Structure formats: structure tokens, C-alpha cells
Amino acid sequence: MTVIAKILVANRGEIARRVFTTARRLGIGTVAVYSDADAGLPFVAEADLAVRLPGNTPAETYLRGDLVIEAAKKAGADAIHPGYGFLSENADFARAVIAAGLTWIGPTPESIDSMGSKIAAKELMAAAGVPVFGQIDPADATEADLPLLVKASAGGGGRGMRIVRSLGDLAGQVELASTEAASAFGDATVFCEPYLENGRHVEVQVVGDTFGNVLVLGERDCSLQRRHQKVVEEAPAPGLSDQTRRTLHEGAALAAKAIGYVGAGTVEFMVSTSSTSGGQERVSFLEMNTRLQVEHPVTEAVFGIDLVEAQVRVAEGGTVPEAPTHPRGHAVEVRLYAEDPAADYQPQSGLLDAFDIPTDLAFDQFTTYGTRLDSGFVSGSEVGTHYDAMLAKVICWAPTRELALRQLAGVLHRSRLHGIRTNRDLLVELLGHPDVVAGRMTTNFLAEAELDALGGRHVPGRPADQGCALFAAAVALVGESVRSRRVQQAIPAGWRNVYSGPQVETFDLDGTEIRVGWRDARGVLEFVDLYGEVTGATATMPEEIAGGWRVVVEHDGLLRAHDVFLNADRVDVQAPSGHVALRRVPRFVDPAEQVSAGSLLAPMPGTVIAVQAESGAEVEAGQTLLVLEAMKMQHSITAPGDGVVEIAVKVGQQVSAGDVLAVVTSEEESTNEESA
The missing domain is CATH 3.40.50.20 (Rossmann fold)
Known part of the structure; x- marks a missing residue:
């Protein structure tokens, strides 16, 4: 041994x-x-x-x-x-x-080979008696086959995957998927299969050993996805019939035994959702991941097992560990990404000023119900562009599913995540969404749901909460200004010999400038409109706390405590209703920092991998001009309107966020320039 x-x-x-x-x-x-x-x-x-x-x-x-x-x-x-x-x-x-x-x-090289090609794997699984979807050659596809899912044969993580609803789009989507697959996996092979509009993604955890034993550790639901990448995972999968669970578990065991699987692996299935109308659920094999999965902690929680320890044990020649036959309680995991859901999940990069998630454990195994954080980053870490955008996994294990969802949402809500945008607000909204709470999730849920976090960023809470958060930001700046004085410490904040109007702070909130007025009324700061009328909210001078200011705002008989953190021009407000990220707008703008109208700026650092228009060419609104690659994903840069384009970059060039990639000049702008 x-x-x-x-x-x-x-x-x-x-x-x-x-x-x-x-x-x-x-x-x-x-x-x-x-x-x-x-x-x-x-x-x-x-x-x-x-x-x-x-x-x-x-x-x-x-x-x-x-x-x-x-x-x-x-x-x-x-x-x-x-x-x-x-x-x-x-x-x-x-x-x-x-x-x-x-x-x-890990598993034997032969097992990896057998599952490495999704095309060959499906043929092998069908022969072993595992339920499988049929494959469709793109050249033979007809209207009756639509919608289709184009997938990378060697892929994973949603890369090299496209949904096609029109035969006219098929060839182009196959080419794009093939290019992305080649970049991500070194294999450009893609194939097509039927796409289930209302399917659930359910997977089964297995562990095999060299003696032919296969341990099946229940199933996980991974249906909540964006861009075919998982966002929320849970165990056990809610709402499945006993027959469907048996089919899943038996199919996973057959799959593992068919390839003599050794180690921890996951067999993934699609499950139809016709059961919601009283129909029969349908199960079909998707693929087998011959490795540990990102979402393995939810299985560890409900079965009380350390899957990494099981991997080591089997690699040393031991047998699969003993484990309960049924899960205990319910576990939910969310993937916290550095991305902006309101901007089509655009990856974000930069410095994590604060990364504080209040959980009970870090990586360790649960011994009782609670929360766990598995993260590669801490406060002060730099999030780069060379790898995927996942910052952390936050896991909650509770006696019931309802309690796990609620506790996990609470942990995320209380977290301090400053410096770059994340999908935290989307996760909190999902965990409390009525359809999610009821277990009515499908793989296209996020693409169809009307969610606040997808419809545009906003200050969380009611209008009164929003106003108080903005006022608190202004009050914190007052405190910072008073503290930094070297002379005249005794003079009240905002003092004027003759009152002519409110003091004003201007903030940028997601591209919108917001002006916040205030005045000092004998030591009490009052929130006023820009005409000097008191809005009803007041605050005393802020109290200094570690790294920031505590601002207590009183409005309509309620006291709201806000923690405000200042970093250069950034202002982060931890309000009772949630986190508000602001930027302080300078009174005067450096002309050198302004760009021409129609300029297309790089949304994130990345590499230009394709330029699809020539300088001087006429382009139409929505036309793809170039493609950036960042965080293992491709991002198309499109024309904002009709006009003439000037390309400012070339293929292979590294760009930083905010760099000018191209300029599209409309006919009207061109005429105005000539007239000038």
C-alpha cells in the first residue's frame, strides 16, 4: 500500500x-x-x-x-x-x-480518456445501459432538431458552448464554439445535441476504488446557471421523485463501473421538468467529470464525508470510505464571482479593498449546521484577468432547505466586498426568489427571470433607505475633512458666515451623477435638497471606526447605522439595506482624461483576439467590431450605432480597462465636425 x-x-x-x-x-x-x-x-x-x-x-x-x-x-x-x-x-x-x-x-488515464471526448463517452454510456440523448451532426441538422446546443467535446465550465435557435446561425455558432474550445482546451472538436428549454441539471457524486467498489453519494441540483456555468448548487436536489433518484443513482453507478472508475468523480444528467404538470420525469446522461467538482462541499456537508480525504485514501490503495446511505439536512452553495450581472456578466478585475464574509468555517468539514467559506482571495488581494472570475464559494448547511437558503442570503448580505463588482446582489436575490424557494429552477431560469440585479444596478432598499445611504456617504466625507484639518479645528463643518445654500457632494452611482446636499444646524447635520429644504433626515458628526466611519442617520423616527469606507475617490457604504458603491466626482475634470464621442472603451483588461472591421469602413449598430479575451471568456465589442469606424488596436494587443479600442463616428457627428 x-x-x-x-x-x-x-x-x-x-x-x-x-x-x-x-x-x-x-x-x-x-x-x-x-x-x-x-x-x-x-x-x-x-x-x-x-x-x-x-x-x-x-x-x-x-x-x-x-x-x-x-x-x-x-x-x-x-x-x-x-x-x-x-x-x-x-x-x-x-x-x-x-x-x-x-x-x-485521480482516476486512471484510461478512465479519463474514455470520458475525455463527450462524443465517445455518450456512445460508451449508451452501451452500458445509461440513459443518453442522441447526438446531431451539424451538417445534418434540420428545423425539427431546434433548438440545439453546440458543445465542446473536450470542454467544461460552459466554454465552447452555444445555444442555436435558427439554422442560419448554426454554422457561425459552431465556428465560435470551436474557436473558444481550442483556446480553452486545446481541442476544437464540437458537437450538437438537443437543447432542453426547461431542463434541470442534476449530477451524482461517485467514489470508486481499485477493488471495483463504487460509492454513490446522492445527487446535487446545479440548474441555476449563467452562460452554462453554475451559480447555485445544492444537495439533495429538491422535488425529484423517488424513481428519478433511483434512475440517477443507478445510472451513475453503471457509468463508473463501465470504465473501472477510481477516485472521486461526478456523473451529470439532464432531468426534464414535465413532472410539474404531472408527467413522467426524463433522465439523460450529459457527461462525466473525472475529477473533483467545484460544488463538492454540499455533498460533504449532507453526507459527513471529506471527499479530498477519500481521494487520497483511494490513491494510496485503500477502499472507498463508509458513508450514510441518506443525506442529513440540506446544503446550498453559491459561487461568488468578480463580474457585473447587469452588464451581461462582464468579468471584473482589480484590488479587493475588503473581502470579509462572516462564516463559521474556512475549508474545514462541518461537524454541525453552519456556514463555510472556500476562497482563493482575502482583503488586499489583486484579482487579475488571466484566470476565471470565481472569488469564493459560500456554503450553508441547515436542517431544512428553506433555512439554508435564508441563512446563506443573510451571510452574503452582511459581507463586506469592496473594490470590484461582484454578483453578490444577484445571489441574494436568487436565494429569496419565490420560484427558487419553491424549487422551480431550470437551466434557463436566469436567462428568463426578471431580476433587479440583472435589470440594472441600484441603491438597495426603499427610497428612504437609498437617500439615507447617500446622505451617510456625504456625512463621512465631512468627518474625513474635519479630521484632516491642520488648523481651525474648532470651526463647525460646513460653517458659513452668511448662509447661501447647502453644501453639496457629488457622487457617481453606476454612471449617474447624484448630488447630495447638507447643512450644519448647530452641530446636527441635516440632509437637504439642493434648494435648501430639509428632507427630514439628520445625523450627528460621524464616529471613526477601523478603516472608516460609523454614521447614524435618523429619519422618520428610525435610526439607521451605516459604516462608510473611503479609499481615494471610492466610497463604500454598508447600509442596513445593503452595500452601495459610489465614486466621488471631482469638482473639476482633467481635459486629458476625456475621450471622443463614440469611443469604445475596453470594459476590462484583456487581449484583442479578433478585429472584424477595417478603419474607414461603414458599420451598423450592434455589428461586432472586435473580440476581447479575458478571464477565459470571449467578449464581443459591438458598434453603438451606425457610422464610420476607426480601429485603435490590433490582434494580440494587451489592453487595460478604459483603453480606447475603436471610435465610431456617426454621419451627424462627422457633418458637425466638418462644419466646425
Whole structure:
């Protein structure tokens, strides 16, 4: 029997920290590998040893299997855990690890091969008796086959995936999916299958060993997705019939045994939702992920098992662990992303000024009901553009599903997340949505639901809450101004010899300028409109707290406590109704910082991978002009209106957020310029 002494995790961030937590508990040494972009992240410092992989991009670093194996030998590791993503489902890498005399903590290369191609995997599963959807050759597709889902054969995580509802769009979407798949996985092969408009994504956790045993650990519902990437996961899946659960569990066991599966893996299915109208549920195999899943903590919670420990145990030659046959309670996990849901989930990057999520555990196993945080970042971490946008997973385990949803929403609501936009407000809204609470989720729920967080950013709460939050921001700036004085400390804030009107602070809220007026009434600050009329809200001078100011606003007989944090021109308000992110607008604007009308600015740092228009060409509104790649996703930059385009970048160029990519000049603007 093999005894593992030191594990190298061939991954980064959250999953590296997760594996290190179990390894430390088991008395196993830890080794990290890291790119230059990740040098300052917590997982590097937490490992016993860390080895640098020169470069920033995945292709230069975490996808270089030769460098990872070399790092393992250099650090004296005797085993490699691949995490998920990167090389975790690369059979050639698994073979190279084994050939180097190291223990591979994962399934056999042959099992990875058998599931690596989704096309071949479905044929194998059908032969094993697992229910499977048929595949459709894009060249043979007809109107009767629509809608279709184009998928990358070697893909995962929603990349290389497109929904097609018109045959005229099929060829173009196949090409786009193929290009994205080649970039993400090094394999451009794609295929088509029927797309279920109202399906549920349900998956089954399995663990196999070298003795032919397969442990089935219930199922998870992962239907809440954006861009085919999971956002909320839970175990057990709500609302399934007993027959459907049996079909899922038996199908997963058949799939694992058909390929002699060893280690932790997940068998994914689509389940029809016709049961809501009294019909029969239909189950069909999607794919098998031959690795640990991002959402594994919800299974760990309800079955009381450490899946990473199970992986190590099986890799050392042991049998699958014992586990309960039925789940206890309910667990829900959300993925906190650095993205802007109101801007089509545009990835965000930058400095996390504050990253404080009030949970009970970090990576550790639940011993009782509570909350857990698995994150690759902490306050002060830099979120870059070379990797995906997930910041953390927040997990809640409770006696009932209703309580788990409510407690998890409360934890997210109380979290301090300052510096970059996240999907936190969307997650809170989802966890309390009546259809989600009732278990009526499908994979297209987010695409169809009318949610506040998708319809546009806003100050949370009622109008009175919104006004008080903005007033609190202004009051905090008063406190900051008084504290920074070097002379005349005794003079009241905003004092004027002759009162002529309110003091005014101007804030930018999601591109809208908001002016907040106030005046000092003998030591009490009053919130006034711009004509000097008191609105009814008042506050005393703010109290200084760690890193910010505590502002208590009284309005209509209610006291509302706000914590306000100032960082350069940024103002973050933690209000009772939620977080409000503002920017202080300077009184005067530097002309050098202004850009021409019609300028298209880079929404995030990234690389220009395609330019689809030439300078001087006439373009139409909505026409794709160029494509950026950032955080492992492609983002089309389109013309805002009809006009003549001037392209300011070239393919392969690295751009920063706010850089001018192109300028579209309308005929009217061009005429005005000529007249001038």
C-alpha cells in the first residue's frame, strides 16, 4: 500500500487551499505551484513549499505539465493532486505523473480518456445501459432538431458552448464554439445535441476504488446557471421523485463501473421538468467529470464525508470510505464571482479593498449546521484577468432547505466586498426568489427571470433607505475633512458666515451623477435638497471606526447605522439595506482624461483576439467590431450605432480597462465636425 508524504497541488487559489486543509489534517506535506500573477495570493504562502512557474497565462504555467512534474521533484513531493480545471482531466498528464514515479490522485488515464471526448463517452454510456440523448451532426441538422446546443467535446465550465435557435446561425455558432474550445482546451472538436428549454441539471457524486467498489453519494441540483456555468448548487436536489433518484443513482453507478472508475468523480444528467404538470420525469446522461467538482462541499456537508480525504485514501490503495446511505439536512452553495450581472456578466478585475464574509468555517468539514467559506482571495488581494472570475464559494448547511437558503442570503448580505463588482446582489436575490424557494429552477431560469440585479444596478432598499445611504456617504466625507484639518479645528463643518445654500457632494452611482446636499444646524447635520429644504433626515458628526466611519442617520423616527469606507475617490457604504458603491466626482475634470464621442472603451483588461472591421469602413449598430479575451471568456465589442469606424488596436494587443479600442463616428457627428 502506498503512503503519501507530500502532495503537490497542480492548481491555484481556492482548490489549492482546500486540498492543503485536508493534507495538513492528515499529516501530509504540501507544495504549491504558482504563476507570477498569483505570487501574492494566500495559497502560495500557506503551502509548506512553493515553486514558481514563470509567466502569467495558463498556457505558460498551470497547463505546462512538464514544469509541474519538475516542480514536484524539486520540492520532494511524492504525489500530485490536480484540483479541477487545467490539467485535471488530461490523460497524458496523468500518464506523465505516473511515469515519473509519482502517485496520481485521480482516476486512471484510461478512465479519463474514455470520458475525455463527450462524443465517445455518450456512445460508451449508451452501451452500458445509461440513459443518453442522441447526438446531431451539424451538417445534418434540420428545423425539427431546434433548438440545439453546440458543445465542446473536450470542454467544461460552459466554454465552447452555444445555444442555436435558427439554422442560419448554426454554422457561425459552431465556428465560435470551436474557436473558444481550442483556446480553452486545446481541442476544437464540437458537437450538437438537443437543447432542453426547461431542463434541470442534476449530477451524482461517485467514489470508486481499485477493488471495483463504487460509492454513490446522492445527487446535487446545479440548474441555476449563467452562460452554462453554475451559480447555485445544492444537495439533495429538491422535488425529484423517488424513481428519478433511483434512475440517477443507478445510472451513475453503471457509468463508473463501465470504465473501472477510481477516485472521486461526478456523473451529470439532464432531468426534464414535465413532472410539474404531472408527467413522467426524463433522465439523460450529459457527461462525466473525472475529477473533483467545484460544488463538492454540499455533498460533504449532507453526507459527513471529506471527499479530498477519500481521494487520497483511494490513491494510496485503500477502499472507498463508509458513508450514510441518506443525506442529513440540506446544503446550498453559491459561487461568488468578480463580474457585473447587469452588464451581461462582464468579468471584473482589480484590488479587493475588503473581502470579509462572516462564516463559521474556512475549508474545514462541518461537524454541525453552519456556514463555510472556500476562497482563493482575502482583503488586499489583486484579482487579475488571466484566470476565471470565481472569488469564493459560500456554503450553508441547515436542517431544512428553506433555512439554508435564508441563512446563506443573510451571510452574503452582511459581507463586506469592496473594490470590484461582484454578483453578490444577484445571489441574494436568487436565494429569496419565490420560484427558487419553491424549487422551480431550470437551466434557463436566469436567462428568463426578471431580476433587479440583472435589470440594472441600484441603491438597495426603499427610497428612504437609498437617500439615507447617500446622505451617510456625504456625512463621512465631512468627518474625513474635519479630521484632516491642520488648523481651525474648532470651526463647525460646513460653517458659513452668511448662509447661501447647502453644501453639496457629488457622487457617481453606476454612471449617474447624484448630488447630495447638507447643512450644519448647530452641530446636527441635516440632509437637504439642493434648494435648501430639509428632507427630514439628520445625523450627528460621524464616529471613526477601523478603516472608516460609523454614521447614524435618523429619519422618520428610525435610526439607521451605516459604516462608510473611503479609499481615494471610492466610497463604500454598508447600509442596513445593503452595500452601495459610489465614486466621488471631482469638482473639476482633467481635459486629458476625456475621450471622443463614440469611443469604445475596453470594459476590462484583456487581449484583442479578433478585429472584424477595417478603419474607414461603414458599420451598423450592434455589428461586432472586435473580440476581447479575458478571464477565459470571449467578449464581443459591438458598434453603438451606425457610422464610420476607426480601429485603435490590433490582434494580440494587451489592453487595460478604459483603453480606447475603436471610435465610431456617426454621419451627424462627422457633418458637425466638418462644419466646425
